[in-house]
Amino acid sequence: MSIEKKDLARHIVTSYAGPKIRIMEVCGTHTHEIFRYGIRQLLPPAVDLISGPGCPVCVTPPGFIDEAIYLALEKGAVICTFGDLIRVPGSAQSLADARSRGAAVQVVYSQLDAVKYAAAHRDKEVVFLSVGFETTTPGACLAVLQARDEGITNFSLLTANKTMPQAYEALKDSADAFLYPGHVQAIMGTEICEKLKADGISGVVTGFTARELLTALAVVLTEFPKGKPFFKNCYPRVVTAAGSVSGQKLLSQVMEACDTEWRGLGVIPQSGLTLRPEFAAYDARVKFAVPPMDGRSNPACRCGDILRGDCRPPQCPLFGKVCTPEHPVGACMVSREGACSAYYQYGGLTL
Template sequence: MTPIETAKSIITSYDGPALRIMEVCGTHTHAIFRLGIRSLLPENITLISGPGCPVCVTPVTYIDEALCLAEHGVTLCTFGDLLRVPGTHGSLAIARSDGANIQIVYTALDAVTYAAAHPEEAVTFLSVGFETTTPAACLAIQQAEAQHLKNFTLLTANKTMDAAYLAMAASCDAYLYPGHVCTITGAQVPRALTQKGISGAIAGFTAAELLTAIAAIVKKSQTGKPFLVNAYPRVVTESGSPAARALLATYLEPVDAEWRGIGILKGSGLALRDAYTAYDARRTHHIPPQKGQPNPACRCGDILRGACTPPDCPLYHKTCTPDRPVGACMVSREGTCSAWYQYSRI
């Protein structure tokens, strides 16, 4: 048999105790749906979608901070996914339609380029992401420094995954670890979690890579011992990217951070160090404290914790659709509700 046939055989023939596997990467969630992998699983294997979408776990308070900046004439540069995420009173999309200057960019460096070309504008990049995209935000500060820009800042909502793995451990028996995050952190981070009884496999994004990772979890789980399998060795090394981590350490420091649906996770956020206060939008623009109020009917937070699935939410597929999203999980291209809406009806 080919490796992919072997993996499928291991998965489909599993007859052991119930096994809960949490994919903490939104890209994994969409790939698993798109590739039809859920249809291969026996009843005793359950895939749970966890908090692996940076836009989804960003709290309402952050959107309110961004809207506050927009209301005071600051030009915002943002990735497109963030545009329609609801704040307490509206969204960035609504603010833009009302005249706010909100630019869609593809990297943080695009925001620096915009700031350099528009020195008369105060420009803030909305920096949302995990370890994969955060180094680019650091490079943006580095480039702004080199160009002596005085009109560029970051509004940070950057997070690291370690605390989330620990916080969600009781919700599953093993993790499908995100391949792109582990490219930066290395396999050493999830490997260290085995000392705390947490198991999982690092997965890539093709059908073969995902099936191999799930099959590895199925086989290893039967040993009864914590384990880590790197099923994405062509990209993920043991040490990851020391250069990217050094860049993070230079510009950012750990802080406590709020995760939508999960709460405050100690040391899980990344904020600019005091040496780079001039690039901190919160300090530079004196953003007042915000008290974000999510829609109480939306169960996005429960979905991110793996406590329910999108159809359990009273808004899903009714008042909340990709065209008119109520919650962040429906807005983001990596969101769980978006994946269920797009694929589970097929």
């Protein structure tokens, strides 16, 4: 019986009989969409689909939250942030806890909203919590340039921006192939993926629809048994080889690479982005002489293990009991893109 083209990817995925394979989806949106479409239920036993560190809120370490709370409570700064970060635990408290103690925390929907807030409140120091990967970092760069061009001197960034390629290198022993996030590669292009292939790291770029995800999985399961590193762009309608040249130019104009800490992965060399020296006036750490802070996670929380792919959320003793979306203990339950949030929301309460 012939298989229609639209059903071929599903057939390849469901009938896979090759060697065992670990596929890591590193994008939090991929994690949620795979659950929402019921794709995990289609996978044969030989396919182990694991979640990785693709949620920027989840990989933000507790020390960053401690810095933000210090700026709010000790320096009197207004903290502007996206909503998810407010409930992420620091060493002793979250921004939500600090707000109950008098900290000024303002939820914004874009980095430029924070600039507008600073322009409207010139008597207050405004700090935007800049987290995210290559997709959202250009927005932070635009915010800095706008503040500079408009002479807004009471605006700064507290940066925790990260880049993905170094994380793939750090996790190369945790997975046999990666599902690369389509929106990241739309900015950065596919050249870095080819370099990763040359280093022995396999992966495919994919979009976010059911068909795109199934196609990507089918390509992985077709290529993996061949025994050689591979790369395929399964999202060509959005991702090109060059990527967004203007976005890359903006990143290099305003920011430069630095060593940075990832929750669960430790410090990964040159995997962070920080403001260049010429923009130091907009760097909150420089502006307020923020002291070094070694954050501490709750020792019972297994977010770090989950982000490395070493365990699944239901294996954490806190999951679904002490730790729920209403009362999160770890960052992976806070964020809408977190793996724990996905398992909880879509009923993956058991392995």
